[in-house]
Amino acid sequence: MPIIHSASIRRLCTAGLAALLLGLLPGRAALAETDPMANARIVGEKRCGECHDTEKSLFGHTQHARVFRENPRNDTEKAVCEACHGPGSLHAADTKDKNKIIGFSKEWGTPIERQNGQCLGCHSGGQRMHWPGSIHATNKLACSD
Numbered sequence: 001m002p003i004i005h006s007a008s009i010r011r012l013c014t015a016g017l018a019a020l021l022l023g024l025l026p027g028r029a030a031l032a033e034t035d036p037m038a039n040a041r042i043v044g045e046k047r048c049g050e051c052h053d054t055e056k057s058l059f060g061h062t063q064h065a066r067v068f069r070e071n072p073r074n075d076t077e078k079a080v081c082e083a084c085h086g087p088g089s090l091h092a093a094d095t096k097d098k099n100k101i102i103g104f105s106k107e108w109g110t111p112i113e114r115q116n117g118q119c120l121g122c123h124s125g126g127q128r129m130h131w132p133g134s135i136h137a138t139n140k141l142a143c144s145d
C-alpha cells in the first residue's frame with residue numbers, strides 16, 4: 001500500500017503525538033468541565049445521514065466504513081460517524097454551534113489537538129504510521145489538514 005506522507009500531515013500528527021506523550025492534552029476531568037459536548041449522546045449514522053448524505057456516501061467507500069459498519073470491534077467503532085466526530089445529539093439539535101461537533105476542517109475550528117486526539121484514540125500503535133488519502137475518499141487530507 002502506498003504511503004503518502006505529506007509534510008503538513010506529518011507535522012500535525014507529530015505535534016498531536018508529542019502533545020499526547022508530554023501529557024499536554026487536557027485530561028478527562030478537565031475536559032468534562034468545559035467540554036460543550038460533555039452531555040451529548042450518540043445518535044447513530046442514520047440520523048447524521050439525514051443531513052449529510054454526500055459525506056455518508058463518500059464515507060461508504062472507506063476502510064473505516066467497512067470495519068465500523070460490518071465488523072465493529074467495540075462500541076466506539078459501532079458509533080460509525082461519531083467514532084470520529086464525537087457524539088452528535090447536541091449538534092443535530094443545534095447545527096450552528098461549532099462547538100457541538102468535532103470537525104476536521106479549518107473553517108470549523110475544532111482545536112487540532114482535539115481532532116488528532118480522536119484519531120490517536122484508535123491509532124496509537126503501528127497504524128499511526130499510515131496517514132494516506134482521506135477519510136471520506138476525497139483528496140482532502142486528515143490528521144488533520
Ligand code: HEC
Binds near residue numbers: 044049104105
Ligand atoms: C438536522 C441536520 C443535521 C444533522 C442531523 C447532523 N448535522 Fe452535521 N451539520 C449540519 C449543518 C447544517 C452543518 C453546518 C454546515 C456548514 O456550515 O458548513 C453541519 C456541520 C457538521 C460538521 C462540520 C463540517 C465542517 O465544516 O467541518 C460535521 C463534522 C458534522 N456536521 C457531522 C455530523 C454528524 C457526525 C452527525 C450525526 C451525529 C451530524 N452532523 C448530524 C446539519 C446536521
Ligand code: HEC
Binds near residue numbers: 084
Ligand atoms: C474515521 C473518521 C471519520 C469517520 C468515521 C467519519 N468522518 Fe466525517 N470527516 C472525517 C475527517 C478527517 C474529515 C475532514 C477531511 C475529509 O473530508 O475527509 C471529515 C469531514 C466531514 C464533514 C465535513 C465535510 C466537508 O466537506 O467539509 C462532514 C459533514 C462529515 N465528515 C460527516 C460525517 C458523517 C455523516 C459520517 C458517517 C457517515 C462521517 N463523517 C464519518 C473523519 C471521519
Ligand code: HEC
Binds near residue numbers: 067118132142
Ligand atoms: C474507532 C477507531 C478509529 C478511529 C476513531 C479512527 N480510526 Fe482510522 N482506522 C481504524 C481501523 C479499525 C482501520 C482499519 C485498519 C485495519 O484494517 O487494520 C483504520 C484505518 C485507517 C487508515 C488506513 C486505511 C485508509 O482508509 O486509508 C487511515 C489512514 C486512518 N485509519 C486514519 C485515521 C484518521 C486520520 C482518523 C481521525 C480522523 C482515524 N483514522 C480515526 C480505526 C479508527
